[in-house]
Amino acid sequence: xxxxxxxxxxxxxxxxxxxxxxxxxxxxxxxxxxxxxxxxxxxxxxxxxxxxxxxxxxxxxxxxxxxxxxxxxxxxxxxxxxxxxxxxxxxxxxxxxxxxxxxxxxxxxxxxxxxxxxxxxxxxxxxxxxxxxxxxxxxxxxxxxxxxxxxxxxxxxxxxxxxxxxxxxxxxxxxxxxxxxxxxxxxxxxxxxxxxxxxxxxxxxxxxxxxxxxxxxxxxxxxxxxxxxxxxxxxxxxxxxxxxxxxxxxxxxxxxxxxxxxxxxxxxxxxxxxxxxxxxxxxxxxxxxxxxxxxxxxxxxxxxxxxxxxxxxxxxxxxxxxxxxxxxxxxxxxxxxx
Amino acid sequence: xxxxxxxxxxxxxxxxxxxxxxxxxxxxxxxxxxxxxxxxxxxxxxxxxxxxxxxxxxxxxxxxxxxxxxxxxxxxxxxxxxxxxxxxxxxxxxxxxxxxxxxxxxxxxxxxxxxxxxxxxxxxxxxxxxxxxxxxxxxxxxxxxxxxxxxxxxxxxxxxxxxxxxxxxxxxxxxxxxxxxxxxxxxxxxxxxxxxxxxxxxxxxxxxxxxxxxxxxxxxxxxxxxxxxxxxxxxxxxxxxxxxxxxxxxxxxxxxxxxxxxxxxxxxxxxxxxxxxxxxxxxxxxxxxxxxxxxxxxxxxxxxxxxxxxxxxxxxxxxxxxxxxxxxxxxxxxxxxxxxxxxxxxxxxxxxxxxxxxxxxxxxxxxxxxxxxxxxxxxxxxxxxxxxxxxxxxxxxxxxxxxxxxxxxxxxxxxxxxxxxxxxxxxxxxxxxxxxxxxxxxxxxxxxxxxxxxxxxxxxxxxxxxxxxxxxxxxxxxxxxxxxxxxxxxxxxxxxxxxxx
Numbered sequence: 046x047x048x049x050x051x052x053x054x055x056x057x058x059x060x061x062x063x064x065x066x067x068x069x070x071x072x073x074x075x076x077x078x079x080x081x082x083x084x085x086x087x088x089x090x091x092x093x094x095x096x097x098x099x100x101x102x103x104x105x106x107x108x109x110x111x112x113x114x115x116x117x118x119x120x121x122x123x124x125x126x127x128x129x130x131x132x133x134x135x136x137x138x139x140x141x142x143x144x145x146x147x148x149x150x151x152x153x154x155x156x157x158x159x160x161x162x163x164x165x166x167x168x169x170x171x172x173x174x175x176x177x178x179x180x181x182x183x184x185x186x187x188x189x190x191x192x193x194x195x196x197x198x199x200x201x202x203x204x205x206x207x208x209x210x211x212x213x214x215x216x217x218x219x220x221x222x223x224x225x226x227x228x229x230x231x232x233x234x235x236x237x238x239x240x241x242x243x244x245x246x247x248x249x250x251x252x253x254x255x256x257x258x259x260x261x262x263x264x265x266x267x268x269x270x271x272x273x274x275x276x277x278x279x280x281x282x283x284x285x286x287x288x289x290x291x292x293x294x295x296x297x298x299x300x301x302x303x304x305x306x307x308x309x310x311x312x313x314x315x316x317x318x319x320x321x322x323x324x325x326x327x328x329x330x331x332x333x334x335x336x337x338x339x340x341x342x343x344x345x346x347x348x349x350x351x352x353x354x355x356x357x358x359x360x361x362x363x364x365x366x367x368x369x370x371x372x373x374x375x376x377x378x379x380x381x382x383x
Numbered sequence: 384x385x386x387x388x389x390x391x392x393x394x395x396x397x398x399x400x401x402x403x404x405x406x407x408x409x410x411x412x413x414x415x416x417x418x419x420x421x422x423x424x425x426x427x428x429x430x431x432x433x434x435x436x437x438x439x440x441x442x443x444x445x446x447x448x449x450x451x452x453x454x455x456x457x458x459x460x461x462x463x464x465x466x467x468x469x470x471x472x473x474x475x476x477x478x479x480x481x482x483x484x485x486x487x488x489x490x491x492x493x494x495x496x497x498x499x500x501x502x503x504x505x506x507x508x509x510x511x512x513x514x515x516x517x518x519x520x521x522x523x524x525x526x527x528x529x530x531x532x533x534x535x536x537x538x539x540x541x542x543x544x545x546x547x548x549x550x551x552x553x554x555x556x557x558x559x560x561x562x563x564x565x566x567x568x569x570x571x572x573x574x575x576x577x578x579x580x581x582x583x584x585x586x587x588x589x590x591x592x593x594x595x596x597x598x599x600x601x602x603x604x605x606x607x608x609x610x611x612x613x614x615x616x617x618x619x620x621x622x623x624x625x626x627x628x629x630x631x632x633x634x635x636x637x638x639x640x641x642x643x644x645x646x647x648x649x650x651x652x653x654x655x656x657x658x659x660x661x662x663x664x665x666x667x668x669x670x671x672x673x674x675x676x677x678x679x680x681x682x683x684x685x686x687x688x689x690x691x692x693x694x695x696x697x698x699x700x701x702x703x704x705x706x707x708x709x710x711x712x713x714x715x716x717x718x719x720x721x722x723x724x725x726x727x728x729x730x731x732x733x734x735x736x737x738x739x740x741x742x743x744x745x746x747x748x749x750x751x752x753x754x755x756x757x758x759x760x761x762x763x764x765x766x767x768x769x770x771x772x773x774x775x776x777x778x779x780x781x782x783x784x785x786x787x788x789x790x791x792x793x794x795x796x797x798x799x800x801x802x803x804x805x806x807x808x809x810x811x812x813x814x815x816x817x818x819x820x821x822x823x824x825x826x827x828x829x830x831x832x833x834x835x836x837x838x839x840x841x842x843x844x845x846x847x848x849x850x851x852x853x854x855x856x857x858x859x860x861x862x863x864x865x866x867x868x869x870x871x872x873x874x875x876x877x878x879x880x881x882x883x884x
Binding site: 240244245246249250252253256257259260261262263264265266267 | 691693713714716717718723725730731732733734735736737741744745746748749752755756757759799
């Protein structure tokens with residue numbers, strides 16, 4: 046059709062308003078990929094200047110990386126659930142219970158492999174349970190998550206007992222740390238996720254189902270299967286993150302995993318992903334977002350912002366990003382046509 | 384009564400861009416009182432854009448508008464409604480989850496407020512009056528809108544629009560969703576308004592309808608007004624040529640009389656569904672284009688859904704005769720080489736926020752793989768082939784489908800099934816809301832598929848296309864086949880209508 050040609054010749058004559066220019070940039074597919082990295086870079090520069098370079102001290106960066114790796118692993122996994130159009134905020138509680146059972150198993154057997162296997166196995170089992178509740182009983186995933194968060198938390202508290210904390214020998218955690226367990230495990234998991242997400246049928250189906258379920262079903266996709274896969278992928282990540290969090294402090298406590306759900310959500314949107322699922326989803330969002338969240342937490346603390354205020358600032362950023370990211374339906378349906 | 388022939392609404396030098404895409408380029412025209420003005424043009428020519436700007440759905444990029452001799456720049460639909468401009472939109476304009484009455488008074492609840500409480504009885508009462516005003520009595524305004532089908536929902540929208548006594552009514556591609564009864568209602572409203580010295584703007588792809596109903600036709604192409612034609616000068620060939628900017632070649636529908644094979648590929652064996660169908664039988668042959676026609680509530684849409692496993696079959700079964708596979712659900716259907724184009728394009732056939740690329744690629748996850756992985760190279764070839772073959776108007780394949788015009792969206796839907804290479808295609812209203820250029824391309828495509836040995840079921844409310852395309856045509860009434868017609872025997876539309884009603 047000759048329309049394409051005429052549009053092209055008219056390009057030069059066009060006078061776009063500022064709003065339209067913003068819209069053109071926003072809908073550019075590369076913009077969505079670059080934006081999160083730009084945010085991260087900007088934050089590093091700002092904190093670097095504000096702290097007169099103290100932000101770049103190795104101990105600070107290491108702390109950020111430690112936090113980011115836990116949030117990032119969970120966020121990478123949870124991206125599967127989000128892109129399928131579901132929400133699950135129970136991962137903090139799942140992580141708490143997985144690390145507790147892992148530590149108990151280690152203390153009973155003295156085997157690091159058993160520790161890792163029990164942690165990961167627990168997280169997988171709990172996520173599978175969450176998923177079954179919503180797929181079989183048709184309860185919304187978010188509702189299930191709210192209920193099971195209480196249950197898992199209570200079980201963890203019971204398991205840990207009166208001391209409120211169970212330790213593992215320092216040699217074990219430092220041994221795993223020196224052996225590079227965290228980085229190897231994280232990158233293996235991350236690569237696995239990227240491949241599944243972008244280059245396999247299940248990953249593609251997840252996103253499509255999250256975007257339009259009835260269309261996806263008419264194209265032969267099964268929502269139940271995709272939901273299970275998304276929860277199991279998340280379970281695997283949360284299980285690994287449970288191990289990382291034990292390595293970090295050589296112990297598990299009733300506090301382990303608290304607030305993680307919120308950090309993970311913030312990381313996901315900072316990474317440029319929509320928590321409403323669908324086409325605007327990718328697997329690396331969690332990692333970039335986790336680095337940003339960890340840098341933000343640490344940086345604000347270093348410039349002297351109180352931790353209560355940090356919570357508030359994170360909340361505002363979260364709301365602003367969700368607002369910018371959502372494609373709001375107008376009240377009355379209309380048609381955009383060209 | 385207002386004087387006829389006075390300019391009611393006027394646009395001057397109107398432009399609209401969506402990003403770098405030009406939808407309207409320096410458009411001038413005026414609607415006069417007592418006039419029914421038709422806007423006609425291919426998909427993407429700017430008809431809907433100009434009318435939605437007048438109705439306050441979106442602002443223009445530049446240019447002036449006047450309404451009743453005063454500058455006109457509505458900030459939203461409600462302002463336009465209050466000023467007397469009402470619009471019935473192409474896609475569903477009702478919300479399924481709320482009652483009919485609430486839909487009719489959407490955004491206008493204030494008048495029923497008694498303190499903090501909304502007086503629902505008064506609202507339902509007024510809604511009933513609104514429906515009666517357009518001659519509809521069988522819709523209960525107290526019931527949820529989701530209980531009504533598309534045709535009835537359109538009528539609800541019309542009632543909503545007419546309740547405010549608009550002076551300018553804009554009807555955007557509404558009639559294609561309506562059966563003859565619905566169309567008659569809307570035609571009557573249009574002519575009554577024109578007689579009363581008000582004005583109507585109508586957009587439709589049905590050229591015959593436009594020539595019958597309109598006083599003047601404005602032809603748009605690529606955002607530019609090509610011509611304004613008065614009723615006395617209507618000539619279908621001339622209009623078509625102006626619409627597409629080139630001569631439309633001879634055949635619109637197929638002209639051959641080739642038959643189909645004896646072999647049955649798909650069989651419905653005494654199927655009963657929750658709604659509409661009771662022990663319904665159907666056989667589809669290899670290389671056959673089987674048409675199913677009737678009034679919109681005759682059950683033909685349910686047949687399509689049931690055959691593809693979307694509507695539950697409570698008794699009997701749908702069988703693929705080649706290997707005896709029973710189609711229990713859409714997954715089985717898809718896996719065994721069936722394809723389905725839904726009547727509800729935007730809600731069921733496309734993921735609007737995803738790109739053209741991802742929509743087309745969605746049928747090929749099992750075909751473009753290398754072991755367990757999807758090969759990006761093969762997938763790209765899979766998509767590019769369709770974008771090229773169907774001449775989808777887009778900047779690139781990574782553009783979200785939501786930004787495309789109706790006809791181009793439908794091309795994407797066809798693209799995904801052509802790419803899938805399905806052996807049996809079930810098409811429910813495949814040409815709804817698309818212009819003659821796109822229609823011609825789709826008919827050609829359907830015919831090509833037949834020649835490649837595929838079997839097609841074409842469900843449609845438009846008799847001409849069924850007569851023009853089908854080897855065999857079933858007419859349905861009240862969930863049963865009331866007549867069967869064969870292309871080789873020949874038949875006329877009057878006979879068909881007798882079997883429909």
